[in-house]
Amino acid sequence: MDASEKNTIKNEKHYDKQYNNVNVESILNKITNVDKFITSATQIHTSWVGLYHNNFQAQLKGKKVLELGCGDCTNAAVMAALGAEVHANDISQYSGDIINKLNANFDFEVPLKFIYGDFLKSELALDYYDIVVGKAFVHHLTHEQEIEFTEKIVKVLKPNGMVRYFEPAVNSKVLDELRWHTPVPGRPSKFQKDKFAQWKKNDPHPDRDNSSKSYKKIGNTYFNAVNITPIGTIERFHRLLPSKYSTRFRRMAFKIERYIPENLNLFLTRSQLVEYKNPKK
Numbered sequence: 183m184d185a186s187e188k189n190t191i192k193n194e195k196h197y198d199k200q201y202n203n204v205n206v207e208s209i210l211n212k213i214t215n216v217d218k219f220i221t222s223a224t225q226i227h228t229s230w231v232g233l234y235h236n237n238f239q240a241q242l243k244g245k246k247v248l249e250l251g252c253g254d255c256t257n258a259a260v261m262a263a264l265g266a267e268v269h270a271n272d273i274s275q276y277s278g279d280i281i282n283k284l285n286a287n288f289d290f291e292v293p294l295k296f297i298y299g300d301f302l303k304s305e306l307a308l309d310y311y312d313i314v315v316g317k318a319f320v321h322h323l324t325h326e327q328e329i330e331f332t333e334k335i336v337k338v339l340k341p342n343g344m345v346r347y348f349e350p351a352v353n354s355k356v357l358d359e360l361r362w363h364t365p366v367p368g369r370p371s372k373f374q375k376d377k378f379a380q381w382k383k384n385d386p387h388p389d390r391d392n393s394s395k396s397y398k399k400i401g402n403t404y405f406n407a408v409n410i411t412p413i414g415t416i417e418r419f420h421r422l423l424p425s426k427y428s429t430r431f432r433r434m435a436f437k438i439e440r441y442i443p444e445n446l447n448l449f450l451t452r453s454q455l456v457e458y459k460n461p462k463k
């Protein structure tokens with residue numbers, strides 16, 4: 183078994199545990215008032231601020247969207263509630279159960295469709311999708327998988343289609359090492375060697391290059407337009423504050439960090455929105 187296959191199995195096991203008991207009621211509450219949810223989430227929660235940067239919500243109506251690594255399916259459900267036709271893929275079978283429950287309890291314009299398992303082996307229509315989305319997904323692939331996924335994405339996208347990923351960014355080795363040495367709930371510090379090694383054994387993130395440069399390189403190989411937006415340069419420090427200040431700090435941080443000079447912002451950022459447009463067919 184090669185490293186990519188081992189990585190996929192590790193991810194499947196990890197996420198099966200996480201998604202076998204998702205509160206679907208809570209997702210239904212979010213999409214029942216989808217405009218209210220999206221307005222709030224895109225001010226406070228990094229992955230939503232990133233993925234929906236520049237009013238992505240306004241681009242979704244009537245679009246054919248493929249979401250890779252749909253996970254607990256909240257984002258797939260939100261995009262469908264905003265009027266997109268959404269096909270959602272994951273290696274966890276439990277994502278499919280969530281989608282069945284969502285379809286049974288919400289009147290989507292077009293019901294969600296689940297694509298179970300390996301995207302590379304799935305038979306999908308060519309030139310079909312307007313948008314391929316991944317929210318905190320690509321960094322779960324090995325570099326080799328990322329290339330194979332990109333090649334297939336180019337085939338299933340329309341000629342004017344686009345890719346939109348929200349992913350962590352590692353553009354500074356020093357900041358990254360600082361992060362690994364700071365313990366957070368559920369992850370020991372690198373200073374605690376044994377505990378860290380034990381944690382790493384079960385961690386579903388492969389060792390890979392998560393720099394903006396790496397995303398740019400792949401993007402430029404397979405697409406005619408590439409854009410990277412840094413997200414979370416100031417927001418990343420919310421962990422240093424008592425939790426009662428967290429929401430207010432994050433809302434303010436996301437507003438302020440837009441004014442940091444671009445190169446510095448990219449160097450210091452914690453996350454990134456990756457946009458690829460017009461696949462090289």
Ligand SMILES: C[S@@+](CC[C@H](N)C(=O)[O-])C[C@H]1O[C@@H](n2cnc3c(N)ncnc32)[C@H](O)[C@@H]1O
Pocket residue numbers: 190193194197229250251252253254255257271272273274299300301316317318319322323
């Ligand atoms: C960090 S979670 C993100 C889930 C969701 N997009 C979100 O924002 O909450 C990563 C997801 O990628 C999925 N995943 C990992 N490797 C995959 C693969 N090779 N194909 C499809 N899904 C995969 C996992 O099962 C998990 O649901």
